[in-house]
Amino acid sequence: MLTETHARTFAQMTLPNLTRRWPYKLDQVIQGPDDVVAPAELHPIFHGSFDWHSCVHGYWQVLRLLRLFPDMPEAADIRVLADAMLVPAKVAGEVARFERPDGPGASRPYGWAWLLALHAEAERHDGPWGDALAPLAGRLADLMDGYLNRMTYPITVGTHFNSAFAMVLALDWAQGRDARLEATIAARARQWFAGRTDYRGWEPGGDEFLSPALTAALLMSRLLDPPAFAAWFANFLPRADSCEPGALFVPVHVSDRTDGKIAHLDGLNLSRAWCWRGIGAALGDPGRFAPVIDQHVAASLPHIGEDYMGSHWLGSFALLALEHEPCDR
Template sequence: MTQTLDAALASRFAATALGHVTREYPNHIMHVLTGPQDARTPRDMHPIFFGSFDWHSCVHGWWTLFTLYRLHPGMAEAPAIRVLADDLFTAEKVMGEAAYLARPEARGFERPYGWAWLLMLAAEVERHDTDEGRRWAEILRPLAGIFADRFKAFLPLADYPVRTGTHYNTAFALRLTLDYADVHDPDLAALCRDAARRWHAEDRDCQAWEPSQDEFLSPALMEAVLMRRVLSPDDFAAWFDAFLPALSEGRPASLLTPARVSDRADGKIAHLDGLNLSRGWCWREIIAAFPVGDARRAIGARAAAAHLDAALTHVTGDYMGEHWLASFALLALLEP
């Protein structure tokens, strides 16, 4: 399969996302009930992000749609994206999303994965230099502000990183958040960089005991991607060589070898397709820090291609993967 975001692939991803961002059921809700009055439907709790099986997948489903709409405005799905965005991204519905977050029980809702994706979405919408784009961006800003403030309150309390390969991974969250914060919130950007250095500056000789059975992120490579964003090129090169000192010898082999996905109808096992996609993204980001001809660049390029070849054909086909994998495929195919 092609490893570039051509018009045909953009259209395929857009059609897939349009098919699930308003699909309310099945739905996996993360919701604390304090009494029977809190038994509510996904659409009632989340007037914008009620589809795509869960809240965070709906958020990054919309990131996928807005990104493709900007990059391929002539695709057949563009009018449907525009109409649906105008229907859902309204001040009233943003207020509904904010009202849910104001519940005391929602303090940790979607932390940190959903927080970061919402800010990634906001950063994308802010790139749309059109009348409709500016309207959508203005409408979304209050919600982005809520999550930026949550990060500002949380990061000073976060003494330790979370290195798991699932939604709680803090390196992934900070890497996405910096796409928003570097442009729109310098105070948050400074906090993200400070946290990254506190957590990871002294990490050495990563063993990369991965993958686990349901990971969709590489704990090792996500850390490297974050540090590439945080450090100067020279400092990153030195850090990376200490972090993965045996890379030139093909070790850890686990980071260079795509994961096997034994059952794509199993939602957790299907995470491994996401791992292959996100590793492809990570390797492409990492090698962009090194000059052409550098051995590290060649090793990473081969690993990126292998991981994308293993996963791109499986982005659609079963809803357990289909409701979210296009976002990770798109991350991997964008220019680093």
């Protein structure tokens, strides 16, 4: 369970990273010499935490912690940062990034989905943060809708390109806000995943932080009513009660947390815990996978701050693993 001790640890780790400008990995196609600028010129808000998408979900993380633990000592620093950064002028600069020739492909779809989650969280706070972020959320929702409608097949890897994970976050945002995007996600999810049965894929990959199988199952749990989801899940993972396939139930080993790609595996342990909790709840048995969840959290939670290759982003995944709410609930 998420405690204030966890919240303070995550906030203390993440807050400095949100404004730490270097190192930074740009997702940019250079069109000419004028494009060679510092990340903060290209991204007025999200120029910390090593890359754009990690900075986005870092802001989501600290705003969520602020709401859940408004009296923790770090709350004041979170408010000061949000008041300074989540303002219309800076958001306009972020929107402009997606109007560039290479913009519609930048951070797709992972960063887009996390921005929608950030906007949804910002709207749950008193004040102007949600309104300020609305133009960027609207732009990325439009890009997401167009992207999903153009896609013939889902992307079922365990990295940033994973379709199901982005669709889960985007669906949480779209419900009650964007009926068009909600309908697109529902249609694509059913087309791509409703007929999947007897999963026997090769997981995990060596640099994955998401499970293709479990993110798809979590997505279907959000779209199907409980009896329909139970029937779908029984066909998709028919040996789940026997913890088969075993690779989905055993925490992964992280051999080198200073290697940015290998460090992804800590995220896999944490995101699996989040998925298993959501799947169990959708099946009407929140404790069904409790031992598996506990094992995955225990394997990675103590290590998320050991190296910047993990600490710049893993706090968000630890928060997903420990709390019991969907991103926009």
